[in-house]
Structures are given as structure tokens and as C-alpha cells.
Amino acid sequence: MEFDDIFLKTVDSTQEWAKKNVAKFDKSKITCISAETQTKGKGRFNREWLSPEGDNLNITFYFQLDSKCLHLVSIAHILALSLAKVLRDNNLDPKIKWPNDVMLDDKKLAGMLCEIQTKNEFADIFLGIGINVNADEKFLSKIDQKATSLKVETKRDWDKQKLLDDLKIVFSNNLKLFNEKGFEPFYEKFENLLLYKGEKITFFDGQKEYKGILHSISSEGKLNLYMPTKEMLTFAAGDIISK
Numbered sequence: 001m002e003f004d005d006i007f008l009k010t011v012d013s014t015q016e017w018a019k020k021n022v023a024k025f026d027k028s029k030i031t032c033i034s035a036e037t038q039t040k041g042k043g044r045f046n047r048e049w050l051s052p053e054g055d056n057l058n059i060t061f062y063f064q065l066d067s068k069c070l071h072l073v074s075i076a077h078i079l080a081l082s083l084a085k086v087l088r089d090n091n092l093d094p095k096i097k098w099p100n101d102v103m104l105d106d107k108k109l110a111g112m113l114c115e116i117q118t119k120n121e122f123a124d125i126f127l128g129i130g131i132n133v134n135a136d137e138k139f140l141s142k143i144d145q146k147a148t149s150l151k152v153e154t155k156r157d158w159d160k161q162k163l164l165d166d167l168k169i170v171f172s173n174n175l176k177l178f179n180e181k182g183f184e185p186f187y188e189k190f191e192n193l194l195l196y197k198g199e200k201i202t203f204f205d206g207q208k209e210y211k212g213i214l215h216s217i218s219s220e221g222k223l224n225l226y227m228p229t230k231e232m233l234t235f236a237a238g239d240i241i242s243k
């Protein structure tokens, strides 16, 4: 799939901007909206996403999918896997903290936010990604969880545009495969990158906390949690809050 690129200097949130301007986008392409700075970046569960001026990548990919072939959870998994591939190509060793945080050295490097609006046979997908690229330690210390950036990990500046270009190529190839075959071709790769697999975790599903063992993911990308009661619980959304 081809891309249309939109560059913004400052915006509240690329997600909100994309939703307001969706009528103008070419539906046969992926629209890639990037902003230097966001004044009101959004994370999952309505959390704040901090975007220091010019240091990081703040992106929303907009595209349409057939509403029948939708697995909300796994679309964001595809983007996480795409970023993991780009990082591996740069000799890094990323892991994925379910559902789709990309981690380096147990610290969060990137997060995804997927919002879907379904109408008739097509669904509008607003898939946001924030990557800490050249952010410094001072900025990272303001984040309410352990976070890192590519610069901090590798002790060098990164070319944000090159990183985005590489990500776009991998993502569009993966999205094509996902469209044709669903999550199946990605399932094994995803499970191999899963952080805390086989370990005891505390999981929050948006309402309640659960303590169990991160057993596996389902073929659709959901999380299987093995409970002390020997019961297996499957979650489509939520967050690992601690190990």
C-alpha cells in the first residue's frame, strides 16, 4: 500500500487531528500523520503521552480495513512487530510487553494506541505510535513508568526520518499479509518476543486486577493468563502492571 505523508509542527494529538480530518484522506492509501510536538498526546486508558519538542516520533497511521477481517488487538500487534523488526535490523534486541509496548532492556521504548470506527463494510483505523527516539534521561524521568529512548540505549543520535521510512516499509508489507491471512503468519514471531512469558504477573483488564502466570497468547493475539485456580483466563485488552 502507498503512503500519503502529512507533517505537522504542533498539534494536540495526531490521533485527534486524524479523526477530525479523516474525510480528506485518500482511502486507498495509508495516511501517515506525524507531529514534531503534541500538546495533548494520548496514551491507552486515557493516559497522557508526553512528546518533547522534536525529539521523538509521534505518528498516527490511518487506513481502512474490511470490517469483517477485524481483530482490534492484533492490528496494533502488527505495528509492534514491525518496529521490533526495524530495531533488530539495527542490532537491538526488543521485546514486546503485551499488548503492544515495545521494550528495550525491560524499559518502554514505544507505545501504540489503536482506535477503530466501524461503518458498513469498512472500518477506519487510527493506529497511533509514539517512539522515544532522541529523548534524554531528563525527559524520560518525567514518565510514570520505566522508559528509555534509542539515544539513551545506544549513546548516539538517531535519524528520525530514516527510522520512520524503514518502519513504513516493514509495516505496509506486514499489513498486506495481515489483510490476506490475518494474525496467523505473525503469531509465532509475536509469542517469541513476548516479555514475561511463563512468569508471574499482575494484570489489569481496565476494571479488576488478576495475579497469574503469563501463559501464552491465543492465535488471535489475546493474552492467556493461567490462574492459581488452574483456570485459563483470556483477555483481549488490558495491561500488565507488574511482574
Ligand code: BTN
Pocket (backbone or CB within 6 Å): 012, 013, 014, 015, 016, 038, 040, 041, 042, 043, 044, 045, 047, 049, 057, 058, 059, 060, 101, 110, 111, 112, 113, 128, 129, 130, 131
Ligand atoms: C500507550 O502506550 O499508552 C500508547 C501511546 C500512544 C502515543 C501515540 S503518539 C502519536 C499518537 N497520538 C497520540 O495522541 N497518541 C499516539
